[in-house]
Structures are given as structure tokens and as C-alpha cells.
Amino acid sequence: MAATVKTKRASRFRWSRLGGILILVVLIVWAVIELFPILFLFFNSVKTSAEIMSSPFRPPAMPRFMNYVEAWRGGNLGIPMGRYFLNSVFVTTGTLVMLMFTGSLAAYALARYKFPIASLAAASLIWALAIPVHATLIPVFHFLGSLGLRNNYFGLICVYTAFWLPFTITVMVAYFESFPKELEDAARIDGCTDFGAFWRIVLPVSRGALASIAIINVVGIWSELLFAYVLMNKPEVRTLPVGIVSFRGQYEVAWNLIFAGLAIASIPTLLFFLIFQRQITKGMTMGAIK
């Protein structure tokens, strides 16, 4: 084939000019539909309550960042978003650490050591992916209760880790299987134990892939509601989603603070996305296009 010039895909196939304009219009319309609510959220989070009621469409006259401070502390709603935020950060971080550690260990074993037990384990993971977590809700509630681990960070972290393990391990196994064995062999020749090879060679080199997997899990963990709602009802340990639900039934009270609270809950994951876009989209496609 003659030297292929890397032209943009757009110029390669001719779509009518009218078609091109139509496409752009549709894209813009949809973009507005997608963006407007988010802008609405953030604008309202810095408006006063009166402004929210009277002029929903206009940007805030003078941004009132005090909203965030008051929402953080709890203000007259009695709902301290700050506390919930920290709880969520703690739970999410704890879960990610536990998830990455146990998941990578297990995935490495499944990828490298091919035993009948191993394939049974791998098969059970695929089955686990098919089970909706609702089915475990009631027993987990009672089980943790009897262990005194309800309203306890560790309890929730363990539960979350268990939920996200099947998916994480499955993806990691695929990754480790394609990891070049030569690196570990070289380490072992140098006198490294198997665990040492794993810990000191494989893990650091796999940082990128592990990060991608962690990032994909983050939003799910951060925004999980059902189990947090059921297991963590004491105000001090509530995570953000639970805190947000408690906004319901608070009518005619400080809407600006509610919006600030919602904004506080959203900023981390949105920031995460904006910073780690490429990893996230790569990870998504990795899973779906086998």
C-alpha cells in the first residue's frame, strides 16, 4: 500500500454539507441539555436562596462562597456535609486500598499459577459478577450487626471491597496474563522470592493499569447508596450519598445550602474525571470490547 497519510477521519468520508451542519446542531443541542443541569447545580450553589427562587436562569450576581462553608459545617439544616465528605473519603480510600491489595494478589495468582483450583476460582468470579448485591443485603445487615460492625467504617469497607473484587480481579487477571514473564524471571534469578518479585517488580511496573482500575471503581464506591443507607445510619459515620438523601423532606429551608452540599459531593468525582479522562475511557472500553 502506498504511503498512507494520516489525515483526519473527517476528511476521509464525504458527508453532505447539510448533513455536517445538522450533526453539529444536534451535538450542540445535546451538549446544552447535558451541561445545563450541571451549570444549574454550580450556579445555585453560590447563590442566595432568594436568588435561586427568583432568577433560576441567570448566573449568580455575586457568588456567595459562604454557602460552601455553611453547608460544610451544617448550618441550620443540621446536616454537616463536611463530616459526610470526610467519611466518604475515608471509606472510599480504605476500600480502594484493600481492593487493590487483595485484588492484585489474587489476580496475580490466577494469572500465573494455573491449577484446577485456580480455574474454579476464576469461574466462581464470573458467577459472582452476575449476582445482584441486593440479594446479600439482609444477611449482611444482620451479620455485621451481630459482629458489632454496623455503623463502623471497617465493616462497610469490607463489604464494599467484596462487592468490587469480582470485577477488579477479572480485569486484573487479563492484564497480568499479558504481563511479560521475563521481568519476574529475571528478578527470581537475582534471588527474589515469588512474593518479592510480585511486590517489587510487577506491582510498580503495573502502576498505570492499577490506577485505571482504581479510577473506574472510584465513582461506584463514592456514590454507593443502598448499603451505606442500611449499614451506616448514625450521623457521625454517614457517607455523602446517605447525607444527600437526608435532604429530602427539608422543604423551604436554605436551598442554597442544599445545592452547595450537592456541589461538595460532586466536585471530587468530576475533578477526578477531568484529570484522569484518558485512563477512564480506556478502562471502560477494555471491559466491554473483549
Add this chain to the structure above:
Amino acid sequence: MHSKSSGGMRAGVAEKLHQIYKARLAILFLAPAFLLLFTFIAYPLVRSLYLSLFKWNGITKPQFIGLQNFETLFQDQSFYNALFNTLKFSILTTAGTVIIGFFLAVAIERQVMGWKTFKIIYFLPVMMALTVVGMLWGQLLDPTFGPVNAILKALGMVKPPVWMGNPRITLYAIVGVSIWQYAGFPMIVFLAAMENIPLDIHDAATIDGVNTWQRISRIIFPMIKNVVAVMVMLQIIFSLKVFDVIWVMTQGGPGESTNVLGIYLYRNAFIYTYFGYGSAIAVVMAAIIFTLSMLYRRFIRVEAIEF
């Protein structure tokens, strides 16, 4: 590798020991993860099955009643209502996100001006917590103060719908919200698949003089059929489990018009404290979703071979 003959027996024993060592190591590596999985997934599942045969309020001793919970369940109008709502929600949301996602991907693949920005904007809502999205749209759709109705009034509608208060349209409103949030997800996946379509095929088509619609229906879509099938199944299974967004917006109301299986389970188990009955609901839910997931596995394997 050649010295199999020399020291044959000793080499065999060494191999065996090595195998045992490796097996032990593997089990050690697998232990933490599988301990967690067993404790928090396998065991509770079995216990759910067990509990579904009992009548229990969580405090007094459980009372064995055999399959009575299931009998009640299959005669319960609320259950069928919840099931129907769940299916409706799932199918509509999936259709909406997949179809819109597909066309968005087609449009973006063409790399019109600003496509990178569009991509980001479309995916942003996917990254938002469901509870936040629910509360946000609850406000947007507020009949008196919400922007949506304000716009509708400005466009001339005298009595814009009461989105969250009218039992007939609430579920569809929530479907709309879900589509708003998740259309970007299939879009990203389809986009990646479309970008893998070799340019030669497109060039050949251009030479043959196909128009836009033909290009989409005869070239792009058939080539990513598999991905679309996978995505549809994933979305259906994902949306059958819906709880968060509906709970935050309507808690299953008004009446029972947005009651879905997840909420039905929660209410029976944690509000009425019918833990036995709730377990039965959980079992049925799990059976449905599990079956669909297994079908999905069969489905893609077949497609892969055909392709």
C-alpha cells in the same frame, strides 16, 4: 532443559516439591480476596436463600414457614407492579442510552469541530453520584420553581406537567433522567469500536457513493453489532438493579407508580421488617438477574464465533 536424562528421579521429586510450593503460594495469594468474597457474598447469598423460608422480624426467633413467602410473593399485586416497573424502566433506559449513545458516537467519530469537548461534556454526568443527579433533577423538574417547567411555560404551554406528582408520567420522567445521565457511557464504548473500523472500508464506500444513512446502517452498525449487543445486555442488567435515583426522587411514589424491585425489597425488609419475605424477594430478584447475566454470556460467545 536438555538434562532430563541425568538425575532423572531426583529432578522429578524436585519438580513435585516445586509444584506443591507453588500451589501453597497461590493459595496464600488468593486467600485474602476469597476470604472477603466468601464472607460477604457467598455466605450471605446462601443465608438469603435460607431466610426466605422463614418469617422473621429481626428481633424474635425466626419462624419456619417453608415456601409460604414465595406463595405470598407470587400473589402479591405490589410485586407484579414492581416487577413491571423495573422491566419498563430497564428496557426504556437501555433503549434510550444505547440509541442516543450510538448516534452521538457516529457524530463524534466524524471529528467535527470541537469533538473532544463534546466527548467530555457527554461523559461528565456519568461521573456524578446517582443521589446527586436525583436531587438535582428533582429540583429541575419542580412544577413551580423548576427551570424545565419555566421553559415550557415560556414556550407557550399553559399547564406544564407535574413531573414528580403525576403517577402516570413519573416513571417516564425518571427514565429521562437516567438517559440524561448515562447516554455517554455507551457512546464512549461505541466510539472506541467505531474507531477500529478500517478506513479502507469507509474509503471504498465513499468511492461507491453511499449517502450518510447508508453508511451508518450498512457499514458502521453491522461492524460493531457485537459491541452493541454487549452494551445492551450490560445496560439492562445494570438498570434492573435501580434503587438510588428512584429512592432519592420519589421513594417509589407517588402511590406505587415508581416502585421497583430494589425499593420493594428495601421497604419490605427494612421498613416493615419482614426479613423473611424480603429475602424471598431478594432470591427472586437474584434469580432473574442471574439468568439474564448467564444468557448474556451465552449470547456473546455465540456472536464471537460467528464473527
